[in-house]
Amino acid sequence: MSNTAIVGKVHAMYAHRLKQNDWDALISCSSVAEVAAYLKSNTAYHTVLNNDMNDHDVHRGNLENLLHEKLLQEIIRLSRYDLDMGEDTAEYLMEDLEIDQILHAVIRINSHQTASMVPPNPYLNSRAHFDQHAIDAASTYDQLLDALQHTRYYKLMQPFRTADGGMENYTGLENALLADLYTQLYYIIDNETHGKEREILHEM
Structure with missing residues (x-):
């Protein structure tokens, strides 16, 4: 499938993004339930x-998990749309999924929760750069680092380790991981697309 077809698919998905009126409405909400x-x-x-969700009792963590699920659905759908996509593009999509799982693991560890907040993602099982179950089982930041020791994420996350084996500055950690991811994305756009395709992707 051509890059043009993929761009068309992405553009169609992009059309369903939240618009300015949606953001205005969300800002005016006074609770997670709203x-x-x-x-x-x-x-x-x-x-x-879905309709089974109780709007009045929903918690922020539950809502974030559901929105996270929507993101995973869209990424997986896009990757399945073209099984022969470029290696760099496939790598970017995989790392996007992986970073999301890592950040959820960090949130879980910082909240002292023993169970994973996000069910194991079957799409990651045979493709991930790390042992997915080790990430889900990690109960300390040191254990999480150990599970990521042979990946590119280890060096990005190591500076946020505290002397006692914990972690600090979640926002900084998130920014470091996402900055690395977006650097890869712009590399793909600049090296694998041309002309109108590149222009459209930069606008997105």
């Missing part, structure tokens, strides 16, 4: 915010 109700009734997120 945010969930708006997203379910007025946006493409209704596909994961």
Whole structure:
């Protein structure tokens, strides 16, 4: 499948993004329940915010998990749309999934939760750069680093380790991982696309 077809697919998905009026409405919400109700009734997120969800009792963590699920669905759908996509593009999509899982593991560890907040993703099982179950089982930041020792993430995450084996500055850690990911994305755009395709992708 051509890059043009993939760009068309991405553009169609992009059309379902939140618009300015959606952001204005969300900003005016006074609770997580109101945010969930708006997203379910007025946006493409209704596909994961199903009718069984209790809008009044939903918690922030539950809502984030459902929105995370929507992101995974879209990334997996895009990757399946073209099984012969470029190696760099496939690598970017995989690392996007992996970083999301790592960040959820960090949140879980910092919250002293023993169970993984996100169920194992079957798409990652045979493709991930790390042992997915080791990430889910990690109960300390040191254990998480050990599970990532032979990946590119280890060096990015090591500076956020504290002397006692914990971690500090979640926002800084998230920014470091995402900055590395976006650097790869722009490399792909600049080296694997041309002309109008490149222009459209930069605008996105």
